[in-house]
Amino acid sequence: MQFKFIPLAIALAYTGSAGAQEVIKIGHVAPVSGPSAHLGKDNENGAKMAIDDLNAKGIKIDGKPVKFVLQLEDDGGDPKQGTSVAQKLVDAKVNGVIGHLNSGTSIPASKIYYDAGIPQISPATTQTKYTQQGFKSAFRVVANDAKLGGTLGAYAVGKMGIKKIAVIDDRTAYGQGVADEFAKGAKKAGGGVEIVAKEFTTDKATDFNAILTKIKAKNPDLVFFGGMDSVAGPLLRQMKALGINAKFMGGDGMCTESLPKLAGAAAANGVVVCAEAGGVSGEQQKGMDDFVARYKKKYNADVQLYSPYVYDALMTMGTAMQQANSAQPAKYLPVLQNIKYQGVTGLISFDAKGDIKDGALTLFTYTDGKKTKIEVIH
Structure with a gap:
């Protein structure tokens, strides 16, 4: 009986390929420099939490295990920088984009993503024009202006x-x-x-x-x-x-x-x-409270503003990919347009323009230096 020896490098490559994960690349854009850097960092933190949670689920798409990774970009809150990083993400062939924070950067960038067929979900853009351009790839998870x-x-x-x-x-x-x-x-x-x-x-x-x-x-x-x-x-x-x-x-x-x-x-x-531009009340409040506590434990910082919406935007995109059984933009985009995802900020579903349906608002004041809820308005 003859034994066939396989070189170690080939053996390792072979065994490694059996459990190889397909990488799904998600772009995230926010101003992590400039006057709104604290908000941009808050957004990034929300995106990282979502990526960790998606990967912890052990998701398979088309029968293959997948790994979600973030490509983080800084637009500085500047429209020119925003379009530059948008093109960078397109060139990197990302599967989807979460961002931008500012309307002034999100609106010009949305044309670049649309032309490339890449879905974009903004967690913070409120300017009405964003979803009135006829771009079927543009969505938002907050109420508009x-x-x-x-x-x-x-x-x-x-x-x-x-x-x-x-x-x-x-x-x-x-x-x-x-x-x-x-x-x-x-x-x-x-x-x-x-x-x-x-x-x-x-x-x-x-x-x-x-x-x-x-x-x-x-x-x-x-x-x-x-x-x-x-x-x-x-x-x-x-x-x-x-x-x-x-x-x-x-x-x-x-x-x-x-x-x-x-x-x-x-x-x-x-x-x-x-x-x-968002808000939870009643039974949903527990989900938001849990998110805030997890955020505090992970980053030793308080949620600033949009991180729960970033988290929901990314989880919604990941869910659309799962339901479509594909991370290819052209295949999961129609599913995203009709998604119903129960997030920490409420039910995420979109109208024909890409605006969130029944977007809630929460009114706040400040008491003894702390942000204090007045009421949620639907």
Whole structure:
């Protein structure tokens, strides 16, 4: 009897191939540099948690074990950088993209993903234009500006009894969009409300004295700001320093755990009212509480804002691949369009445009330096 010897390298290669995993590459884009880096890092953390959970499931697609991997990219919140990293992800042949955070980067990048046939789920883009471009590859898991801004406008007039409003935006796609929708919502609510001032700044500004001095002369009951927390905090500080005693309202971009640190004593109890584009209540609250606790244990940090939505976006994409039995974009995209996934932020399903169906909003204020829920609005 003759024994056939197989060289060790060949033997190892052969045995290794039997359990070889197919790699599914997911791109993730957020600003991990610049003024919103703390939010971008929060997003990345949510994506990493989802990847770990998907891989822990031991998923098989088309009968083969798969491994999900992340390709992390930084768009710095800059539209040019955003399109550059979008092309980089396309060239890397990713199977899908989670991102971007800012509307100003997500909207131009969405054309690049659409042209390449790569599904994109944004966990944070609220500008209405994002899903109105006719791109069947673009989805979002949060309510859009029309709902977010409009609801805040109606709440300010109807629930808070506001009569005189000053509006400031940072001229970004997100900031201008949510501010415009807020003004529309406030006017639609009636009640004799008056927009007494409309001013704008930039997303990198630090000195607001000129516009705030103009606003002070108008004596508003409320100042609405369209922009991110990195500008909202200093703006609120300077309002207090100038003796403007109006309420301060804004959208999800400023509705973060960091706002009290950025605003200091100016974010006194009940001064700020803001909305997060999502929300859970009742039985769903336990799932969100569990996520927050897991996040804290894993990163020794609090959830800032969007990480639960990033987590849900990625888990939704992974589920669509499982149901389609394929990670090829052309094969799982039709499944994604009709998905129903119960996430930590609620039920994820999309309308014909890619907007989340029945998107909820949560209104918050700040009490003793902590973000405090007011109510969930559907």
